[in-house]
Amino acid sequence: MNNHYQILIIGGGNAGISVAAQLLIKRGNLNIAIIEPSEKHFYQPAWTLVGGGVFDLKDTVRPEASVMPEGVTWIKEAAVSFQPESNQVTTNSGANYTYDYMVVAPGIQLNWNQVQGLKETLGKNGVTSNYSFEYANYTFECLKNLKAGQTALFTSPGTPVKCGGAPQKIMYLAADYLRKHGLGNQQVKVEFVTAGGVIFGIKKYADELMKKVNEYRINLNFKHDLIAIDGPGKTATFKVIDAQGVSSTVVKHFDMIHVTPPQSAPDFIKSSKLVNEAGWVDVDKHTLQHTTFRNIFGIGDVTNTPNAKTGAAVRKQAPVLVKNLLSLIDGKALEGSYSGYGSCPLVVGYGKLILAEFDYDNVIDETFPFDQSKPRWSMWALKKYVLPWLYWHKILKGTA
């Protein structure tokens, strides 16, 4: 069996498939393999809309085989360890694969277990999360079951997460849903309970989000980190750090709670030699080349690049990585440079979306010739109709 590949890609998600497709468009004779254990490929950004009851869950999943670019060898296994000095990867079957160049793209890990009691109660007792294909439909069920006098909590952890806006997008949809069904104005109490200290890191968008928070009469709780859930008892416990740095715990009752779990790089990445101190794949933030092992690149949610972890970022990273990897193969200088672009389509109600777009250091980088901080139907249509189509038909094909 030939276990050597010119380019070995770890992870056949958004980033891995995009990179493979783009490489083959540029150079059809490359010998590429993707290590990917999952039979299914997901379009995760639509799970917010699924939770809001306006997107069909089955349209967010396709067989992995259907997105695998022609000409790529699919190794249907999970990578478990790296031996970068000998250009080798070991998988869960015990097999070893070697490479000339490697692209590391296994995404981010959802650490459900870090919230005590969460795993046991997820999917019942009003405890839900759009961060999982399995529970996105349950979010809408919980929403529909809310009654006057009840409380809905929406949490956000202290770790980096994929799509930093997702914890609050579903909250605005919920608040809008309740208003439309005669339960607005705090008849159902809606609370954002976040480990963070601000609603959004960029003032221009934060100001508009605050208008929505006030309009929906949402209660904000900053510096509240979810640490435990009692599903049957309907309580959530938060660790709270006050302005003096003193920590205490606060227990809140809920009838529905949407949880965004703590996240990190996958364990097999964290225990490898590929990571920085915080456990993320350590790449140059502009070239995406590994800082120690020069024949390795990293892309997507798993890297240490300080951008918003989004599919939108992957779309801008992939052509840079492809350009630089081909230059490296050709013995040329790496000229591709990633700007840190990330985008956050902030759904703020049904038919209303603020399209935040920014580079490293929160420099605003908007696409359209109008003020994108204003909620618009056109941007909602972009998220609901255009982007899913673009994902399946262009981005995964390497043409967008």
Ligand SMILES: Cc1cc2nc3c(=O)[nH]c(=O)nc-3n(C[C@H](O)[C@H](O)[C@H](O)COP(=O)(O)OP(=O)(O)OC[C@H]3O[C@@H](n4cnc5c(N)ncnc54)[C@H](O)[C@@H]3O)c2cc1C
């Ligand atoms: C609720 C939600 C809302 C979101 N909203 C948006 C949005 O509006 N806009 C936006 O741009 N982004 C959004 N995102 C984020 C976006 O989905 C991710 O940023 C994007 O998928 C990252 O791509 P990736 O390839 O790094 O990771 P993924 O697409 O997650 O792919 C990782 C792949 O690696 C595989 N893998 C895992 N472990 C191993 C292993 N050991 N060996 C080999 N392969 C492995 C996985 O099976 C998976 O296929 C959202 C995400 C969620 C969950």
